[in-house]
Amino acid sequence: MTHNALLTRTDKTLPARQLAQSLVQVAVARGAGEQKLLRGTGIFSEDLLTAKPLSCNQLQRLCGNATQHYKGFDLAFQFGHHLVSAFVNDALPYFTHARNFGECLRALPSFQTRLYPFVSAFRYDEGDDILLVLQDAMGSGKQFRFMAEAYCAALVALARHCTGKRLALHFSFPFARPRQIQEYEEGLGFRLSFEQPFFTIKVARAELATPCLQPNRMFKQFALRRFLEQREYRVTLLDAVRYHLRRNSNATLPAIAGELDLSPASLKRKLADHDTTFSLLHDDIRRQQAIYYLQVQKLNNEQSALKMAFTDITNFRRAVKRWTGQTPSQLREV
Template sequence: MALTSPPLPVSKHDKVIPGYHFVCAVLAIAEPRGVSVHKLLRGTGIFDDAITPNLRVSGKQLIALIGNVQSYCKAKDASFLIGKHLANALLNHEFSSIKDAGSLTQVIRLVTTQRWLCLPLVSFARYEVNENSLWVARDAMGCSKIWPFVMQISLSMLVAFAKASSKTRLPFHFGMTASRPRNIEDFETYLGLRLNFNAPFMSLMLPKGSVLAPFERGNVGGEAQHGSFVEPEIGTHTSSDATLSILDKVRLLTEHNLHASLPDAAAEFSMSAATFKRKLKEHEYSYRALTEEVRREQAIVLLAMKKLNNEQSASEMAFSDLPNFRRAVKRLTGHTPSELRAL
């Protein structure tokens, strides 16, 4: 099944997401729990007779669908069940070769390059922290209030992918911004016991060895034992922008130029500043909110996790003087640099 090239980058309104498996996963979990198809599809612009393998939906439609599930399906583990069901559907179809991946690196590459199939609403920023690889989750489409529910779906799916390929449960550590929930057993069942609540951001972390090491059935070269791992031919994109949403692109621009102004960013999209602001508002963000999110993330990683000193952190964050650096860190995180290092 070949996908047509989406606009670059993808907006919340672009119908480029292969929605069949996602919609079917939602229906499979919600309907047996008493939620009608009519309720689930209400306000989404998705019609039941259009739910075919060729279905394409937008981020806005998918957000509306997930919002309905969260509102009407009272099962506390619904998000995790949807994620697991979605993973199983993809493993039986487009992602069947993931079971033969020789290492987690291959799994990550597949999931990243084909993110519109499995992670249309989420993107990840990767950091190397001491002996660990850290992936910080970012809202790719403006999920707003349903963001925690979306993340639970996504993490459950990723754990299922990793387990299918490694044939074991890898030592993931998960960071959750919410307080410890009453249904902690559901989190432990689907994600494992290494859970950190009240975290500064949604994240998952693995020891670098687990990321790089070949799975037991793989050879030294990292290929599957019988050479059967092949990235499915479901996309023809070579540009990294093909897997970016507008919000992803703005964050990347901020990372590459921490002092870029709103007009600078608008010019990258060939838009006026006013049009660019309206476009971001459609995605539930402002330019300032996106840039501050990136800088807050950097400050926490550099100071609280890597334990770098002020001079090193200021250099990484492109501050030329320490007083401005300290004031910015305090404003972004609510903590001074020394307080972050003590966390």
Template structure:
């Protein structure tokens, strides 16, 4: 299955793009200025929306509007408000299926199957260690600007926590680790993410991750209806008979992670051959996502190293071997290049558990 790329029109514009434009317009931004750089005008979107049942846009269009919004709109609440609106009303049949999942674990599994709809522009990984579960998020469409990264993460957290609270009645204890410095609009995090309740947020953690006790994932929802979930998924399948797409970057990450774990050939030539491209074509496709091949491998290794070091508390030697380094010294140098600190310094400074 071919993965979608940054310029492919696969996102449901009604779910995020139009709602974002409406929220920004209500706060004084001109819709056409929000669309600057997309080659679209607001009237065009309205006409297209009336002409067909579904309106799609590319990730690049949505990212451009997010960037424009951050510059045109005073205040920093739109990302949170957009997330609060998202579940379940903006997800249609998928929202109905999610509402009737057996427990949070079932909901997260379904979100992974429908990542493009549930977490636009983000890739969700679920890992388990000891008694905790870890939801790790990465960009699914390549490099993001600081404004884009912050906005999308805030939107994703608002939607995710809103869904958990909606189904559980209250938020369980959550630890949230964000891979960017503390923001100036921290009050919005307190208001929209309930930081004073059971939510602990740490910034500048080099990884974007939500930690939850594993037992919380499998507490049953007494009001779920499996038959309604099955009907909703069947209707989705009839409306979208093709396999639900994941991004080209997600496919690359999955392939390279598997090769890394199996200590296989990580060369660009081998990777290009696997996907049926020449090395030059793969290089061009990565450049379209503002990435390069070595940077992609470094990002995968960095995330795995941080998780193994701080969560699993593995030794430098074990991590170096797992990540395909010839010796521990090379791993230490690479880790400091990725994170700005040595592995031992991170062990001393951060405690994720």
């Protein structure tokens, strides 16, 4: 990877006609004023009708305005559903002609930086299920809940568009059950869990084999080739750092900066621009791994420590307590 391949919050590459226009249309339909939505974003009404490139910063400001002025509680779900049709002439042809839903799911990372760069998903295989842990790919901070909910709704809509069915996707959220539960049920279905350690989507492996309605290998490959020719960035900066930390949990900031063709000072500055630090990203990954192995898979300390490259069990226990606030035994009991 070179630094030119890494999408950051300030890079202007997102198509206004798809992302910004989709959000504005949904919000205006519920009584939000267009000018209030665009205020402070650097986006103008005429931009919504063009392919003018916008930055993630601008879209994040627009999301902030939309959540403030939208009259209702289902903005994220409406936006997510709307996104699928917004890319009908861009990325959607690939998914339309895929062989099955599993192929659609595997392809999503290739399209992420143009379709929806705010959320990425790390995949764990669990025998009969796969688990997608949603990650903040663009430093959305407090807005990540909105971004993640929109991602979940978009996945529901994509599955229905491609397969003609509402697949059995199970969604888990790291917050209490909301009072407006009907919006979640209408947007995502009834397989919902709350007060969980992180945002996840669980998909039964049998659902991955659900065939798409219009499979066509030639059309699919043509759509992918056309899309990749237009794509400017392969991955977000935050996901690139996460990738190297997962490969080597002991990697240092200078080492990863070198892998990304950046100076340590530049990488540190760019992470600060995304409201995070190297240490925070590292701890978040290790917290995620500890919860997955101990709470989800119910592995014992020795098995979990081995998977997380610890050679000393005492150090493992201390690290888990620091990352999660709980001991390994407490995590397994949840």
